[in-house]
Amino acid sequence: xxxxxxxxxxxLMEIRPTDKRMNLNFKEIWRYKDLILLxxxxxxxxxxxxxxxxxxxxVIQPLLTTVVFSIIFGSLAKLxxxxxxxxxxxxxxxxxxxxxxxxxxxxxxxxxxxxxxxIENVRIMSKVYYPRMVTPISTAFSNLISYFIQLALFVVxxxxxxxxxxxxxxxxxxxxxxxALIVQMMMLSTGVGILISAFTTKYRDLRMxxxxxxxxxxxxxxxxxGLSMIPERLMWLYMLNPITPIITAMRxxxxxxxxxxxxxxxxxLAVTIVIFIFGMIMFNRIERTFADTV
Amino acid sequence: xxxLMIQVENVAKRYRLGMIGRxxxxxxxxxxxxxxxxxxxxxxxxxxxxxxSYGDTFLALDGVSFEVKKGEAxxxxxxxxxxxxxxxxxxxxxxxxTEGVIRLNGRVASMLExxxxxxxxxxxxxxxxxxxxILGMTKKEIESKMEQIIEFSECRKFIxxxxxRYSSGxxxxxxxxxxxxLDSEIMIMDEVxxxxxxxxxxxxxxxxxxxxKSGKTILYVSHNMATIRNLCNRCIVLSAGKKIFxxxxxxxxxHYVTRDFSLNSETILDSLKRPYRTTALTHMKRIxxxxxxxxxxxxxxxxxxQLDWSAKRAFDRMKxxxxxxxxxxxxxxxxxTEDFSVQEGENSEIFSLDISHLLPGKYCLELLMIELxxxxxxxxxxxxxxxxxxxxxxxxxxKKLFRAVNRDWGHYVLPETKCE
Numbered sequence: 001x002x003x004x005x006x007x008x009x010x011x012l013m014e015i016r017p018t019d020k021r022m023n024l025n026f027k028e029i030w031r032y033k034d035l036i037l038l039x040x041x042x043x044x045x046x047x048x049x050x051x052x053x054x055x056x057x058x059v060i061q062p063l064l065t066t067v068v069f070s071i072i073f074g075s076l077a078k079l080x081x082x083x084x085x086x087x088x089x090x091x092x093x094x095x096x097x098x099x100x101x102x103x104x105x106x107x108x109x110x111x112x113x114x115x116x117x118x119i120e121n122v123r124i125m126s127k128v129y130y131p132r133m134v135t136p137i138s139t140a141f142s143n144l145i146s147y148f149i150q151l152a153l154f155v156v157x158x159x160x161x162x163x164x165x166x167x168x169x170x171x172x173x174x175x176x177x178x179x180a181l182i183v184q185m186m187m188l189s190t191g192v193g194i195l196i197s198a199f200t201t202k203y204r205d206l207r208m209x210x211x212x213x214x215x216x217x218x219x220x221x222x223x224x225x226g227l228s229m230i231p232e233r234l235m236w237l238y239m240l241n242p243i244t245p246i247i248t249a250m251r252x253x254x255x256x257x258x259x260x261x262x263x264x265x266x267x268x269l270a271v272t273i274v275i276f277i278f279g280m281i282m283f284n285r286i287e288r289t290f291a292d293t294v
Numbered sequence: 295x296x297x298l299m300i301q302v303e304n305v306a307k308r309y310r311l312g313m314i315g316r317x318x319x320x321x322x323x324x325x326x327x328x329x330x331x332x333x334x335x336x337x338x339x340x341x342x343x344x345x346x347s348y349g350d351t352f353l354a355l356d357g358v359s360f361e362v363k364k365g366e367a368x369x370x371x372x373x374x375x376x377x378x379x380x381x382x383x384x385x386x387x388x389x390x391x392t393e394g395v396i397r398l399n400g401r402v403a404s405m406l407e408x409x410x411x412x413x414x415x416x417x418x419x420x421x422x423x424x425x426x427x428i429l430g431m432t433k434k435e436i437e438s439k440m441e442q443i444i445e446f447s448e449c450r451k452f453i454x455x456x457x458x459r460y461s462s463g464x465x466x467x468x469x470x471x472x473x474x475x476l477d478s479e480i481m482i483m484d485e486v487x488x489x490x491x492x493x494x495x496x497x498x499x500x501x502x503x504x505x506x507k508s509g510k511t512i513l514y515v516s517h518n519m520a521t522i523r524n525l526c527n528r529c530i531v532l533s534a535g536k537k538i539f540x541x542x543x544x545x546x547x548x549h550y551v552t553r554d555f556s557l558n559s560e561t562i563l564d565s566l567k568r569p570y571r572t573t574a575l576t577h578m579k580r581i582x583x584x585x586x587x588x589x590x591x592x593x594x595x596x597x598x599x600q601l602d603w604s605a606k607r608a609f610d611r612m613k614x615x616x617x618x619x620x621x622x623x624x625x626x627x628x629x630x631t632e633d634f635s636v637q638e639g640e641n642s643e644i645f646s647l648d649i650s651h652l653l654p655g656k657y658c659l660e661l662l663m664i665e666l667x668x669x670x671x672x673x674x675x676x677x678x679x680x681x682x683x684x685x686x687x688x689x690x691x692x693k694k695l696f697r698a699v700n701r702d703w704g705h706y707v708l709p710e711t712k713c714e
Contacts, residue, residue, distance in 0.1 A: 011301070015387060015396040035427035042413050042424055049415040049456075124411045128404060128428055129387040288390040291383065292309065 029131045039138030044145055058146040059153050062102045069097040069224055079225040083248050083259040089168040091255055095158060099251050100223035102150040106143055107189045107243070108214045113139045114193025115210050118201045118290050125291065132287040133280075136197070140190045147182075158254065170256035178253050181246055184272050188242060191276035198282035201290045222247055227259050239264040242271040298399060299480055299511040300362040300385065305394030306535075307355040307380050354380040356535035357394070364479075367512040369526035369543060371519075371550045376532040378515050382482055385513065400479025400511070403430055410469075414458035418449055418468055421457050425472045439475045446501070447471035448494070467494055474501045481505060483514045483525075499524065519547050519622040548656065551621040551681065557589035561683050563661075569679050576612075576636065576663045576675040578603045581683055584644065592690040593654055598646040601661075603676070609636040609665060615672070616647060617660035619680050626657065626705045651707050652687050654696055659683040 029036075048054045073079045074093040081096040114136040118125065121135055161167035200206045218224070221243045230238045239245060245261070245268035252258035355377045362368050372378050384391050386404045411428040412421045422443055426436040436443075444450050447468045449460070457465060483502060499521060506512050506525050516522050522529065522543060529546030531539035539549040564579040583589055584598040591597065601614070614631040629647055661683060663676040689696040696707070 011397040011399055012401075013398040015384065015391065015398070017391050017393055031432075032427070032430075034431075034433040037433075038424050038427045042416060042420075045420075046413055046415045124428065126383075126388055127410045129402070130428055130430065288387075291389040 025131065029133055029137070032131055032134050035130060035134050036138045036141065039134065040142040040145070043138065043142035047142075055149065058149045062098065062105050062150050063153070065101045065105070066094060066098045069101060070094050073097070073224040080228050081226045083222065083227040083251060084257070085228045089170060089255065089257045090166065091168070091257075092161060092166050095154070095161060095167060095255075096226070096251070097224070098154050098157070099254060100221075100247060102147060102154060103185065103247055103250065104218055104221075104223050105150065106147040106185060108218070109146075110140055110143045110186075110189035111193045111196070111214060112210055113143070114190055115196035115200060116207065117194065117197040118286070119197075119204075119207070122291075133194075133283065136190055136194050136283075139193075140186050144182075144186065154254075169254070172256050174256070174260070175253045177249060181250050181253065184246055184269060187276045188246070188272045191272065191279040193279075194283040195275065195279035198279070198286040201286055201293050217241075217243070239267070240271075242268040242275075244268070297364040298361055299364050299366075300360075300399070300513075301395075301397040302358060302360050302381075302385070303395045303397070305355055305358050305381075305384060305391045305396060306353060307377075307384060307389075308392040309352045309354055353535050355384070355391075358532070358535070358537050359394075360530055360537060360540055362511055362513070364511055365509045366528055367506040367514060367526045369522040369529040369546070370513060370515045370532065371517070371522060371529060371546065372532035373550075375534075377535040378532055380535075381532070382484075382513065382515060386482055398480065401430060402480045402482060403473075403476040403478035404482040405470075405473040405476065405484065412457055412465070412469065415456055417456055418447075418453040418460070419444075421468070422472055425469065426476075429473065429476055430478065431476065435477060439477075443471045443475050446474065446497075463491065463494075470498055474498070474505065478510075480511045480513070483512060484516070519551075522547065548621055551623070557656075557684065557686055559583045559586070559588050563678060563682065566678060566682055568677055570677065572674040572677050574676065575607060576603050576605045576609075578661060578663065578676050578678065581661070583685065586685070589684065590686045590688060591649070593652070593687050593693050593696060594650045594690065595687075596646050597649045597685065598644065600642060600644045602640070602642045603636075603663065604640050605636045605638055608638045611665060612636045612675075613664050613666065614645065615660075615662040615664050617662070617680065618649075618652070619658040619660060620705060621656045621658060621681070621684070623658070623680060624705075626652070649687065651709070653703060653705050653707055654687045654689045655705065656684060656686045657705075659685060 044055075048057060051057060053060065070093050074081060074097065081091065081093045117132070117135045117139075125132065158167065158169065162169055196206055196210060220238075220241055222229075227244070227248055239261070245265040248259045249265060252260045358377070358381065360368075370378050370381065382404070383389050385396055385398070386402060411425055413424060416424065419440075422440065423433065423436055426439075426443075427433065431439075444453055447464075447470075449464050449468050449471075452460065452464065457468070460468070502525060512525070514522065514525055526543050528541065529539075529543045530537055531546050531550045539546050560580065560582045562580055564577070578601060580602040582600045582602075583591075584600060585591070586595060586597075611633045612635065613633060616629045616631070618626040618628070620626060631645055634643060658681045660680045661678045662672075662674060664672040664674055667673055
């Protein structure tokens with residue numbers, strides 16, 4: 001470094017009182033990419049340490065849920081597992097439920113973990129500075145690993161089912177949507193999570209509501225039943241739930257049959273983006289002073 | 295010209311009492327405030343009563359400004375609740391200031407708490423990566439220092455064992471080792487840094503010294519004046535959220551320790567807070583130095599003073615215990631008076647203490663009124679804070695030798711050595 005005196009404009013960083021301005025520093029988050037990576041590793045490793053089955057739990061949990069769903073909602077309650085009526089393709093209820101449960105495992109896991117970002121990490125965050133967004137970002141990615149393991153299992157099962165003739169799929173170009181849908185799933189769950197986290201620093205009440213709210217939300221989404229349960233005249237209302245178009249589109253992408261409405265999907269995409277950006281703004285506003293309020 | 299690394303401009307941090315709705319924080323601030331006001335029991339909810347009502351604000355920092363140049367090691371001292379931690383939190387971006395600007399010209403790394411973010415399930419090596427990254431290092435930087443860190447931590451044997459199996463000593467050693475190898479231009483250090491056994495503590499201090507000498511800019515907070523002297527080349531003193539001194543280390547320490555006390559020939563003791571509970575059967579009211587000039591004595595003088603006190607009943611065998619401390623609270627020696635009797639009501643007595651062997655400097659006089667019971671143990675009737683009464687000794691013309699006192703000499707000059 002040179003020994004010249006530094007002009008005020010050449011300061012690397014200025015810390016000013018909180019203002020309403022957005023100052024998301026993506027460059028800084030990028031500088032901490034190693035930390036994100038390490039957090040992801042830590043989350044994933046620590047989750048299955050001292051368990052006999054290890055990462056197999058990532059597979060067992062959704063499998064069990066799917067079995068329960070298949071028995072209760074499928075065999076006992078006999079809820080429909082079709083998104084549109086009169087599909088000619090065979091589709092076992094088990095695979096139908098599995099798409100929903102693994103999606104939900106990701107969504108609820110990410111929302112509940114990111115929504116307590118500040119509260120859970122207050123000890124470290126009130127000692128050391130690092131961009132606070134690093135934590136929810138790494139949660140989103142570490143859960144994604146579990147999701148991919150589950151997705152891989154799903155694909156294997158799908159292939160087996162097709163080969164032995166229990167299931168039929170018709171692959172279409174729409175299958176290429178899957179990565180985009182996964183990205184949207186990440187954005188929506190992170191957005192909802194950080195939005196809640198911004199409010200829970202002051203009002204812990206929200207935290208109590210998260211568990212209950214997530215459960216309610218699950219039943220308001222076509223996860224334990226098919227979309228064809230919903231009467232056509234209420235469809236517009238039902239579709240305002242941004243999750244619905246993502247799940248139905250995902251099933252459409254996997255099975256080649258189902259429900260896809262571009263307008264509803266675009267609304268869902270718009271809602272996702274709005275929630276994500278709004279969540280970032282709120283998170284950014286809170287992160288600078290949360291240490292005083294938590 | 296030297297490069298500025300930190301510029302703190304008129305920074306204030308305001309907390310609003312009671313507005314957060316969380317009792318713990320409220321209590322914490324009240325405790326802070328209590329400490330600041332010299333209240334004895336910090337957990338007493340003073341806010342409940344009269345002083346602070348719901349919604350009152352409290353300035354933890356009040357218009358602090360200073361600059362730090364490249365390579366400076368700045369010590370920050372002040373009593374509890376003076377605003378030191380708040381200041382570090384602001385520079386460290388843990389919370390934002392209410393007013394003012396802080397400008398930084400380099401990455402800030404804080405060594406505030408060692409081992410923050412260690413995950414018990416991960417191995418020592420994995421935790422070095424994690425901790426280093428939390429403190430702002432990249433993976434490459436950590437990798438290049440991995441060997442040094444492991445070596446320094448003295449935990450090589452267990453480096454691939456989960457840290458939950460570590461002893462607490464190993465845990466903090468590893469934590470310090472990561473923090474000590476940070477490579478930021480600005481380093482924030484806290485006193486709790488020196489950890490582990492004595493040997494490792496010394497290692498920590500010398501490592502910190504090494505860091506300080508390496509041209510990095512250091513902010514160091516401590517209550518330990520010895521390490522402040524050791525590490526810093528400049529010091530600021532905070533008191534009640536304000537900067538009250540900025541400059542040379544020794545001067546700052548003196549300023550900090552003697553804060554509001556100026557040298558006087560008379561000190562009123564009546565209204566002073568007592569540090570702890572006593573029988574309170576006697577109450578010291580005033581001390582007046584006889585001789586000396588406004589509490590300044592020449593080396594070789596006898597310390598004569600008159601003490602006034604009141605007593606609730608008469609005593610036959612009262613004693614006065616006099617503790618001599620340096621202004622940085624290092625004990626120099628103790629002296630007991632002969633027994634004297636005390637009558638009920640007002641009392642006054644003149645005492646003299648031979649302080650001719652004390653080296654020049656400022657000293658605190660701790661006063662305790664005690665009575666010896668049958669087992670020769672002390673029953674305390676009245677006790678004053680160590681730093682309540684101070685006096686200074688200066689070297690006279692014929693004792694020029696002692697003008698420039700070397701710190702290594704201690705505080706006491708032994709009787710002259712004779713030639714035989």
